[in-house]
Amino acid sequence: MNAATLSSPVQSPKFKKDHFGRALMIGAVIEALMIGGLIYSHLSQPVTVKPKPKIMAIHMIKPAPPKPKPLPPPPKPVVHPKPIPKPLPKPIPRPVPHPVAHHPLPPKPLLAKTPAPRAPVYTPPVTPLAPPSPPAPSPAARQSAMDTYAAMLRTRVQANAHVPDSVRMMHVGGTAVISFRLTPSGHLLSAQVAQSSGIGAINRAALKTVEDTRFPPFTKKMPKHPMTFDVSVHLSAHGS
Template structure:
């Protein structure tokens, strides 16, 4: 064997067949890997769902015919106010002429002769007579009228007694003699205690009762001058 023969050995047909089958398998594996990679990359991407388009239905509606406009109302008849009749002017009454009566002139009086003036005669004035004064009452009648007035005064004082509450609580009683002077009209000029009861509150109550009363006027038979009265006042509680 020479050197050329050793460097390039002759490949047998069995070797070629193994080499081709091996290359075919490698190609199939590479193709399978590529297909798997494509499938993996496709599965890893998010799936986007396209929305379905909305279908809008349009219905054509026939417009309603326009309503006829209402006819305007007939114009109202114009009523003219009745003219107010003007009042007729009142006729001015004409003065009725009165016939003028012509009286005849009276005859002129005859001038009489005037007598000569006389001296005035003095007549003294007549004084009217005063009415006769009533007869003065007798002393007995006057005393009787005074006694009757004193009894009325004593009843008035006893009826108008105002007993203070302090006397009622202390049950104080007594009799006081009070002297006082009255005008003919019944007005009290003064009053004082003539005889005390011995209790100051009783004396003050009696004197106050005498001063606070409006007495009647004197009767006709009583004297028309200021008169002194002495009355006993009894106070009981």
């Protein structure tokens, strides 16, 4: 037998099988310890439980009606103390009057009463009533009165016409229409030549004739305001 053979033991199959079983058991123990350590460390940690959110329910409560105030108690009747009657005073004895004889006086003479003076009574003066105004004339009566007055004016103006010497020397003639305005009293307000005769001397003579004529007032049936009249004045050298 050599040295190499003596120094190294012979590894039999049985030795190999025991060595593998030990290693397997050690590995299982180590794994079990590790699992146990993990479980212990997990159990040792505090468990945190999340609180559930609280649900708040709000209920609307109708307020109760206010209680009626109690009525105040009725006032106590006031009791007035009864007045103490005062003692009546004793009556004082009056002296008995003695009758006295009265003599009748003579009657007084009656005096006649003088009446009190009375205040003068004022009587207002009586104003005489104005006579009623006459009724207004009808339009036909007014127009008739105006036509009559106008005819009278033409006759009066023509009768007052005077032929001047200038017209006589010219041996001419003609008719001029003069328009003039009168007041109800017959006063002449204005006069002008409304239609010329073609000859200045005749126009001037006709206008002067109207200005020199006196006119009567209006009649009762004519209007009470100024009026305008037209008069034809004829002048000729052969006239008077």
